[in-house]
Amino acid sequence: MLKLSKYCIASEPFGDFASGDTKHVLLSGRTGEIRVIGAQGWDLLSAPDFSGNDLPGDLRYELMSIEALVPEQEDELTVILDRNRAAQEDTGQFYLVIQPTASCQLGCGYCGQAHTSQKLDDLDTDRLVTMVSEKLETGRFEHFQVGWFGAEPLNALSKIYELSVAFEKAAAKAGCSYGAKVVTNGMKLTVPTALKLAREAGVRLVEITLDGDREFHDKRRFTKKNQPSFDRIYGNLLKVATHPDIDFQINIRANVDEHNVEGVFALIDRLASDGLQERIRFYTAPVHSWGNDAHLQAVELARYAKWELNCLAYLVNRGFRSGLVPNRKNVVCMAAMKNGLLVDAYGEAFDCTEVSYVPAYGSDNTYKIGTLAEGIDANKRKIFSEYLGNVKSGELPCASCEILPICGGSCPKQWNEGLTPCPPTKLNIRGRLLLHYCASKIREEIPA
Structure with missing residues (x-):
């Protein structure tokens, strides 16, 4: 059984004028990979009863390869922190x-x-x-x-x-x-x-x-x-x-x-x-x-x-x-x-x-x-080097944050001083994904 990664972020839906389809830009935070997915595919992914079996095989394997889909029982926070x-x-x-x-x-x-x-x-x-x-x-x-x-x-x-x-x-x-x-x-x-x-x-x-x-x-x-x-x-x-x-x-x-x-x-x-x-x-x-x-x-x-x-x-x-x-x-x-x-x-x-x-x-x-x-x-050196343990324990709010893999937990020093160093990306990542898509299309259309 599979589940949608909690670090998978989708943009707001947008209309593709070329095809007439409605799509989302998808970011797999675990790998940093970006894909574009149709609205129907996203609806299946984000459904409460999603298990992975409803997706076409090629789409399922592609999303697994970028870790947008992960094993249902996997502790994703532990995986991210262990890699870090x-x-x-x-x-x-x-x-x-x-x-x-x-x-x-x-x-x-x-x-x-x-x-x-x-x-x-x-x-x-x-x-x-x-x-x-x-x-x-x-x-x-x-x-x-x-x-x-x-x-x-x-x-x-x-x-x-x-x-x-x-x-x-x-x-x-x-x-x-x-x-x-x-x-x-x-x-x-x-x-x-x-x-x-x-x-x-x-x-x-x-x-x-x-x-x-x-x-x-x-x-x-x-x-x-x-x-x-x-x-x-x-x-x-x-x-x-x-x-x-x-x-x-x-x-x-x-x-x-x-x-x-x-x-x-x-x-x-x-x-x-x-x-x-x-x-x-x-x-x-x-x-x-x-x-x-x-x-x-x-x-x-x-x-x-x-x-x-x-x-x-x-x-x-x-x-x-x-x-x-x-x-x-x-x-x-x-x-x-x-x-x-x-x-x-x-x-x-x-x-x-x-x-x-x-x-x-x-x-x-x-x-x-x-x-x-x-x-x-x-x-x-332990003042800063052990901050991942503070994330794991829930002492820092990063444990439940969807952008943890691409933020890394922000500034250990500021957390240590009682400040909240969350980056603006936390609030504008979906807009960034749409902008990324638009920018890539602009570059494709500009002759070399």
């Missing part, structure tokens, strides 16, 4: 985030970090290289991924280049591949810097934050001397994105709250007018707590979910290829990775990117799990 736990234990990847400096030119109001001129010193640099080499030499990893993060990592370019040479050498010696990404405010991302990052630091992805068009961005992401930053950042972006010898992926992120929600579409228009649709990936994220009260300025979730859907539709209309339907998420974030680590400019270690340099967590940071000098305390 296994993925967290062994990803085949060592993911190291490095904050080479604690400095940043900007004074963004929603940032919870305290910035200083501190840079990773030579002694901790040597310790970091030794730690990486020893870890890679165990032979357990197929890939070594580095994320350069801030404060503003490009304020320590010489340290990035120095460490990149050592890391690439260590990876080659261990027989694993190497890659890097940079999250930057964009102030120092000039063409010469971008070329050197790609050629000498193995950078394959760069992410830049723009919080709307100039009018909105400059009210939020100004320099510490209270000067605007948009023109400089956007000028750098445009030169780098259109340079023929720079091919790393570029993501543009807009942090959205009540103060700039009206300014995002104008930024999309600017990016489109400059012909960047095929060159960049654009996405938005609601502003959240970073050890501060930034989340109090957030757009209310239901309104944000509706706005986000309109934003995604606008991106499609303007020719961007945005992620419309989330993929299966076995590992929610670095905090859940057994082999994920962040090291800051003071040589302190964490398993989350949103806790270092944050005064709210105390002078001896609550979330610190060790130092390069003294090593890592494995017991302190």
Whole structure:
């Protein structure tokens, strides 16, 4: 006997003008696979007395293959959590985030970090290289991924280049591949810097934050001397994105709250007018707590979910290829990775990117799990790593949520701090499915 997976989500019905049939877009959250099914088939699937025998054989086998249909007695929550736990234990990847400096030119109001001129010193640099080499030499990893993060990592370019040479050498010696990404405010991302990052630091992805068009961005992401930053950042972006010898992926992120929600579409228009649709990936994220009260300025979730859907539709209309339907998420974030680590400019270690340099967590940071000098305390990693058990026990509401497989449980840190980090996808996933279908049809009809 079979049952419809509780993680199978169907869009609202829509009319297919070509065939005249009524259909649904179907997402199997367990695998991330998407299918289109006729209304009659969906009615059979969603009937209270459904057993699987009423479906045509080819449809039944197809739905079984994507795990939209599962054994009737299967405990689906346990299956999902077991898979996630296994993925967290062994990803085949060592993911190291490095904050080479604690400095940043900007004074963004929603940032919870305290910035200083501190840079990773030579002694901790040597310790970091030794730690990486020893870890890679165990032979357990197929890939070594580095994320350069801030404060503003490009304020320590010489340290990035120095460490990149050592890391690439260590990876080659261990027989694993190497890659890097940079999250930057964009102030120092000039063409010469971008070329050197790609050629000498193995950078394959760069992410830049723009919080709307100039009018909105400059009210939020100004320099510490209270000067605007948009023109400089956007000028750098445009030169780098259109340079023929720079091919790393570029993501543009807009942090959205009540103060700039009206300014995002104008930024999309600017990016489109400059012909960047095929060159960049654009996405938005609601502003959240970073050890501060930034989340109090957030757009209310239901309104944000509706706005986000309109934003995604606008991106499609303007020719961007945005992620419309989330993929299966076995590992929610670095905090859940057994082999994920962040090291800051003071040589302190964490398993989350949103806790270092944050005064709210105390002078001896609550979330610190060790130092390069003294090593890592494995017991302190359990603050985040055991959150799947909290999902299983029902302590977190994720246990009954239909998007758990594609959300992963959201942010363990925010749950730990008593906040509710449910993503807008929870409220707009059905609209996203329809938009995904429409976007795929648009692309099919546009001649190459």
